[in-house]
Amino acid sequence: MAFSRLLLKIQAVGLLLATSLSALASDFLVTTDWVEKNLNNPKVRLIEVSVNTGLYERGHIPGAVNFPWHTEFVDTVRRDIVSLERFQQALRKAGVNQDTTIVLYGDNNNWFAAWGAWIFDVYQVKNVKLLDGGRKKWEAESRPLSPLASTYSAGNISLSKANYSLRARLPDVLAVAEKKNNAVLVDIRSPDEYNGKVFAPAGVDELSVRAGHIPSAVNIPWSKAVAADGTFKPVAELKQLYAEAGIDGTKPIIVYCRIGERSSHTWFALKKLLGYNVKNYDGSWTEYGNAVGVPITNLAGTVWGGK
Secondary structure (H helix, E strand, O other): HHHHHHHHHHHHHHHHHHHHHHHHHHEEEHHHHHHHHHHOOOEEEEEEOOOOHHHHHHHHHHHHEEOHHHHOEOOOOHHHHHHHHHHHHHHHHHOOOOOOOOEOOOOOOHHHHHHHHHHHOOOOOEEEEEEEEEEEHHOOOOOOOOOOOOOOOOOOOOOOOOOOEEEEHHHHHHHOOOOOOEEEEEOOOHHHHHHOOOOOOOHHHEEEOOOOOOOOOOOHHHHHHOOOOOEEOHHHHHHHHHOOOOOOOOOOOEEEOOHHHHHHHHHHHHHHHOOOOEEOOOOOOHOOOOOOOOOOOOOOOEEOOOO
């Protein structure tokens, strides 16, 4: 009898945990059905953030505004994220008010949309959600697209300060590499990038002069977190995926990729859907792999300019 009661308690705790995690996920994700039902909701603002910024002109979710990632989310003079003042100005121009619910979406399984979500979080903007599946799922379901740009009356949103605790810098990851910090590093790039076989995915411009990964980092490619339709896998599956690599939320986590956008996708899964303590290292491999005096692990032994 005592064992049966204990088993029931364990099952009840598991159910409570699963329910709370599901609720957490629903706080930050919306479905394509939800978006279509809210296309005319004045308190909802859709923002497209695609890798290919020209997709917006060809057709976008009706009512959405376009935030080109290379102008609206970055400082165009120095390598940094957009300033609070410029970001606030862009949001007001998009008609975002203090009580607006913001839904981000984009191509490539929401890579840059997730990066946008990270920046929104850095500037502590409330009510920000990601369209689960992004453009891929929206288009696959033959939902409406419009070529007409959307304009709105100026919004009144006010940003007060940034939360830089969500951002890792080079000294932070170097401390982990040198075993001076107990955080865990998650490299979300492809196995070939992680092992040093290639410097970057084919066809990209941002390169590092060294190949490999940050010492002690574990490799969990971002793509393992998504289903075939581009949506995030269920919370229970995500939890198991990362736990199998030793990432269970008991230690602080730093995620990185090449320039910070793919790692934002994993940051979203770990931070928003699982509730773990996670920082995004947006300098990523293009900073770390080009830095002088830092250790690397290069399993393939590839050398810049070598055969």
